[in-house]
Amino acid sequence: MISVAEMYIIQSIHGVVYGMLLFLVSSGLTIIFGMMGILNLAHASFFMLAAYFAYTITVVTGNFWLALIIAPIVTAFFGILCERFLLRNVHAMGHMAELLLTLGMALVILEAVKAFWGTESLDIAVPQSLSGLVNIGGIQYSKYRLFIIIMAVVILTLMALILFKTRLGMIVRASVTNSAMVSALGINTPIVFMLVFGLGTWLAGVAGVCASPLLTVFPGIADQVGMDCFVVVVTGGLGSLVGAFISAFTIGELNAYGVQFVPRLVPVLTFSFMVLVLAIKPAGLFGEREK
Amino acid sequence: MSKTLRPLKYWVMGLVVAVIVPHVVGTVYTNIIVTFMLDAVFALTVNLLMGYTGLVTFGHAMFLGLGGYAAALALKHMPGFPLIGVIFVSGLAAFLLSCAVAPLLARVTGTAFAMLTFGFGQLMYVICLKFREITGGEDGIAGYSTPPIHLGFTNVNITDPINFYYFSLIVLGAVTFLMWWLVNTPFGTVIVGIRDNALRVHYLGYRVKHSKALVLIISGTLAGFVGGIYALFHHLVSTDGVLTIFVSFYPLMACYIGGIGSFFGPILGAGILQGINVLISRYTQRIDLVNGIIFILVVMYLPMGSIGIWLSIKGWVLKNKRKA
Numbered sequence: 125m126i127s128v129a130e131m132y133i134i135q136s137i138h139g140v141v142y143g144m145l146l147f148l149v150s151s152g153l154t155i156i157f158g159m160m161g162i163l164n165l166a167h168a169s170f171f172m173l174a175a176y177f178a179y180t181i182t183v184v185t186g187n188f189w190l191a192l193i194i195a196p197i198v199t200a201f202f203g204i205l206c207e208r209f210l211l212r213n214v215h216a217m218g219h220m221a222e223l224l225l226t227l228g229m230a231l232v233i234l235e236a237v238k239a240f241w242g243t244e245s246l247d248i249a250v251p252q253s254l255s256g257l258v259n260i261g262g263i264q265y266s267k268y269r270l271f272i273i274i275m276a277v278v279i280l281t282l283m284a285l286i287l288f289k290t291r292l293g294m295i296v297r298a299s300v301t302n303s304a305m306v307s308a309l310g311i312n313t314p315i316v317f318m319l320v321f322g323l324g325t326w327l328a329g330v331a332g333v334c335a336s337p338l339l340t341v342f343p344g345i346a347d348q349v350g351m352d353c354f355v356v357v358v359t360g361g362l363g364s365l366v367g368a369f370i371s372a373f374t375i376g377e378l379n380a381y382g383v384q385f386v387p388r389l390v391p392v393l394t395f396s397f398m399v400l401v402l403a404i405k406p407a408g409l410f411g412e413r414e415k
Numbered sequence: 416m417s418k419t420l421r422p423l424k425y426w427v428m429g430l431v432v433a434v435i436v437p438h439v440v441g442t443v444y445t446n447i448i449v450t451f452m453l454d455a456v457f458a459l460t461v462n463l464l465m466g467y468t469g470l471v472t473f474g475h476a477m478f479l480g481l482g483g484y485a486a487a488l489a490l491k492h493m494p495g496f497p498l499i500g501v502i503f504v505s506g507l508a509a510f511l512l513s514c515a516v517a518p519l520l521a522r523v524t525g526t527a528f529a530m531l532t533f534g535f536g537q538l539m540y541v542i543c544l545k546f547r548e549i550t551g552g553e554d555g556i557a558g559y560s561t562p563p564i565h566l567g568f569t570n571v572n573i574t575d576p577i578n579f580y581y582f583s584l585i586v587l588g589a590v591t592f593l594m595w596w597l598v599n600t601p602f603g604t605v606i607v608g609i610r611d612n613a614l615r616v617h618y619l620g621y622r623v624k625h626s627k628a629l630v631l632i633i634s635g636t637l638a639g640f641v642g643g644i645y646a647l648f649h650h651l652v653s654t655d656g657v658l659t660i661f662v663s664f665y666p667l668m669a670c671y672i673g674g675i676g677s678f679f680g681p682i683l684g685a686g687i688l689q690g691i692n693v694l695i696s697r698y699t700q701r702i703d704l705v706n707g708i709i710f711i712l713v714v715m716y717l718p719m720g721s722i723g724i725w726l727s728i729k730g731w732v733l734k735n736k737r738k739a
Contacts, residue, residue: 163530165473213715219526220471221714224671227473227533227664228711235704344544351537358534391541395534399519406522 130263135380141269141338143376144276148331149349150356150368151283152324158300158363159317160215162222166206166229168350170325174199174332175341176237179246188251188337196329203325207318230346238343245342272334279330287365296320300363351391352379355398361411371401371409437580445576449583451689453645456587458666458673458681459594460638465667466675467598468630469610471529474536476662478509478635480652482642484543484550485509487652490559498564498573502586502643509639513632521628524613533660540658555653573647583644590637597633598678606630661703668710674722687721 153167177195182188206229214221249255250268257264287293299306299316307313331349339345356375360367375394382390401409437445457479464470485508486501516535523531543550550556563570564582573579597603605626608616617623646652656662665688666681673684688706695705717723 162526165530165533210711210715217718220529221718223471223526223529224667224714225711227660227667228707228714231661231664231707232704232711235701235707239701239704347537347541351534351541354530354534354537358530388545391538391545395538398534402519 131384133263134265135384136377137265137269137273138383139377139380140373141272141376142379143373144273145331145335146349146352146356146376147369147372148276148279148334149328150353150360150372151280151365152327153353154357154360154363154365154368155296155300155320156324157357159296159303159320160211160222162219162226163354163357163362164324165223165226165350166233167226167324167328168346168353169230169233170199170203171328171332171335171349172237172341172343172346173202173233174329175248175336175339175345176241176246177329178333178336179241179248179341182248188248191248192330192333195333196326199329199332200322200326203328204318204322207321211321212314212317234343234346241341243343245340247340248337250337268337272338275330275334279327283327352394355394359398359401359408361405361408364408364410367408367410433584434581437577442576445580447689447693449576449580449648451685452583452587453641453648454665454669454689455682455685456590457638457641458669458685459591459678460634460641461666462670462675462678462681463594463598463634463637464630465670466677466680467603467610468606468627470524470627470631471667472532472663473529473660473667474532474534474539474663475634475638475666476658476660477536477539478513478638479642479645479662480539480543480654480657481512482506482509482639483646483652483657484556484642485639486643486646487556487559488549490561490646491556494560496562498562498647501562501647502640505643505646506636506640509642510632510636512639513635516635517628517631520631521624524627533663536658536660536663540654540660543654543658551653553654555651555656557651557653559650561647561650579648583648586640586644590640594637595678602626602629661706664710665706668706668713670720671710671713672717672720674720677722680720680722683721 149167149171153164156164156167174195177198178188178191181191181194185191210225210229211222214225254268254271256267258267258270259265287296295306295311295316299311299313299320303313303317306316335345335349339348352375356368356372359375360369360371374397378393378397379390382393386393405411436448440448457475460478461472461475464472464475482505486505489496489501489504520528520531520535544552546552561573563572571578571582573582598606605616605621608619608621609623609626613623616626642657645657649656666685669684669688670681671684672687673680673682691709692702692706696702699705713720719726
């Protein structure tokens with residue numbers, strides 16, 4: 125029997141885990157938004173794709189760790205292909221064409237996944253070394269969820285270091301602010317775009333593999349996570365990493381407590397939060413411009 | 416676009432063909448035509464936003480879906496509810512929903528509008544999935560019976576395919592005519608002005624946001640009526656049928672293929688799509704996959720739709736003539 129206080133602590137950690145996953149996905153989404161000026165509606169589809177790749181790799185090789193390394197890379201490869209051969213070709217036609225294209229991509233990926241893997245839920249087992257509980261300060265907590273927190277923190281720290289301490293990061297940040305100017309300074313922005321798109325899908329892929337044992341793998345996974353990410357990015361302010369970080373954790377906690385108290389109203393809860401923020405600040409928490 | 420219904424003989428011819436057609440082509444094709452009409456009129460409601468007001472919506476399925484659910488719920492839980500009432504209820508539900516979302520959506524344009532409607536559409540989808548005891552979740556609501564229409568002296572049995580064809584022809588024709596009338600009013604000119612230059616319309620003293628909200632409400636309500644007919648036609652309303660992103664995306668595709676910016680383009684596009692779907696459904700079950708790929712190809716290579724093909728063929732022929 126767990127006490128009320130323990131329940132609150134456990135739900136809070138659940139919220140942190142989900143917030144981490146959401147931030148992994150939406151950080152890629154928000155950087156891509158900054159560079160291209162559109163929300164990539166297919167972003168959650170890459171998340172889903174990675175989860176399915178992870179399933180196949182674990183079934184074939186029986187090794188979850190291999191899946192964790194390979195699946196995101198394959199996903200990023202697909203993402204780069206989509207950027208290079210689809211999105212780049214319509215870039216000149218304006219934002220609406222790009223947005224429509226990402227919608228088309230999302231649909232094709234969803235249908236392709238249904239065609240290859242079927243529509244039923246697939247289970248991925250947590251690896252032996254991470255299954256079971258760990259005792260922290262008298263509270264039993266799932267090892268696997270703690271592992272997700274640690275891994276997300278490592279990846280995000282690395283990303284922040286690259287983004288804020290290296291020359292490449294400087295170019296990316298500058299492209300987010302004004303890509304035309306960066307391109308005029310002689311930097312090959314299409315390649316930067318492609319790399320960033322690949323990085324974004326890789327992050328979505330990592331999150332997808334991490335989430336797959338928790339959520340089970342099914343075609344609706346993209347809808348579920350995609351909607352939360354959408355809320356995170358819009359609420360945080362389009363193109364703002366700090367905003368995405370804060371709102372990812374808010375949504376994560378809202379989700380965790382929502383599941384505890386009003387399980388079926390969770391999507392309404394997160395959406396109401398978004399509408400509330402947008403009603404007060406139309407550009408989102410940290411959004412500066414309206415696209 | 417002509418301001419009057421001047422080519423009257425074409426309208427009369429069209430009407431005669433529409434009346435005769437179900438007696439000629441048989442039940443299967445009559446049902447295909449009804450499906451086509453549903454798609455076409457739904458595409459028209461989307462085009463009212465996209466083609467005329469310049470607001471691309473990715474979530475129009477929520478209005479269609481809510482209309483469908485309202486009709487199905489009314490039929491299921493209120494036996495003896497008159498058919499006209501059912502259609503009215505589906506429109507009313509969509510009207511209320513569009514009134515609820517309009518204040519937020521009217522403030523944004525362009526990609527932000529598209530993304531927000533996408534979000535609302537997905538929200539509606541998830542809610543209907545979760546509230547299983549009302550909406551039936553993935554299985555949806557089925558097994559309701561369709562009441563006959565009381566015409567005073569006789570009852571028309573609407574489950575007969577031909578009668579249903581006429582019924583939907585009348586309702587959807589009325590919806591179409593309403594939109595045709597609307598875009599030719601001064602208000603129709605204002606919304607086209609908003610599409611082309613919202614700032615100038617604002618300077619001229621029109622209330623841009625209010626106008627946008629109004630178009631959204633009209634378009635949403637009319638989509639709700641289409642949803643009501645859908646519920647009566649399919650005898651099944653499920654999240655997969657009326658609320659998935661595919662449902663929102665299909666009319667966009669029809670508008671794109673038919674060509675944006677004309678009133679009848681979406682009808683042409685819906686017809687072409689219906690033809691393609693009837694053809695490919697003979698070979699594969701993955702219709703949505705094929706549709707998605709076609710859509711990507713259209714966005715990439717045919718940004719002007721089938722009118723673009725026509726123009727390029729015309730250009731090619733002219734060029735060859737000049738050479739010869």
